[in-house]
Structures are given as C-alpha cells and as structure tokens.
Amino acid sequence: MSLPSLLTLGVFIVLVFAVAMSGAIFKPGPWYQRLDKPSWTPPNWAFPVVWSALYVMIAVAGWRVYETAGLVALPFAVYGLQLVLNFAWSWLFFGIRRPDLAFVDVVLMALAIAANIALFAPIDAIAAWLMVPYLVWAIIAACLNRSVWRRNPQEFARA
DSSP: OOHHHHHHHHHHHHHHHHHHHHHHSOOOOHHHHHHHOTTTTTTHHHHHHHHHHHHHHHHHHHHHHHHHOOOOHHHHHHHHHHHHHHHHHIIIIIIIIHHHHHHHHHHHHHHHHHHHHHHHHTOOOHHHHHHHHHHHHHHHHHHHHHHHHHGGGGTTTTO
C-alpha cells in the first residue's frame, strides 16, 4: 500500500472516529441504567465492542470507494449524511433525552446506510458488504430505541 493510500485511510479513520466521539460525549449513565429495557437488550459491554468494529468497517468502506473512484458526489453525500445522523443519535437520545427524535434519526440513518450500500456496490462490492453489519446494527438500534421509549413514558414526558 502506498503512502498516499495510507494517509487517505487515516483521514477516513479520523473522520469516522470523530463521529464516534458523540458516544463518548453523550454517555448512557445512571439514567439509562434505570430505564426499563427489553430482555433482548445487548449487554452494556457489547455496545463499545460492536461500535468499534463497525466504525473501522465504515472507515474502510469509505476509503475503498475513494481509492477506486475518487470523491464521487452522490455516494459520499449519502456517506456524510449517515455519519451526521449517526453523530446526532447519541445527542438526541442521551443528551437531550428525546427518544422520539432519536427514533426518527435512527430510522433515517438506516435508510441512508441502505442507500449508501446501494451506491457503493457498483463501485466496490467489498465496501458495500462492509456496510451491511452497520445496517443490521442500526435496525437493532431502532427497535431498541422504540422499545425503550415505549416502556418508559414517565421518563419521556415530552416525547
């Protein structure tokens, strides 16, 4: 791998991990621990493990498409959109405690990820496949978001 290619990969990793910082800024904390959650809620340790792997895959997917086709406008506009929606979710759910808005956000994020997969596929099939686990996790997150929101109406009076 050439130095310019490594530097580009580094840019994608930095970009995606900047998005990941929203999870470090807006943490679940004791408030979230008290909420009634469904029995299928993943254990707390799973979230950072899964998200770390997903963020690496998201960065590599973007990098692969960039290396193959350059900064293609529509695929990277959608890539940027799903990253913005990803960043916003932690703020909406944990920061301002608005699961209703967070649910809309995560549904839009899943749609953007699906569109990103469709746009990446003709350019680089591996990049598209790297985004599939992210889509699956976003769908799980949407279901969990909705369930927690519905199970805890007292915590979300505005919602």
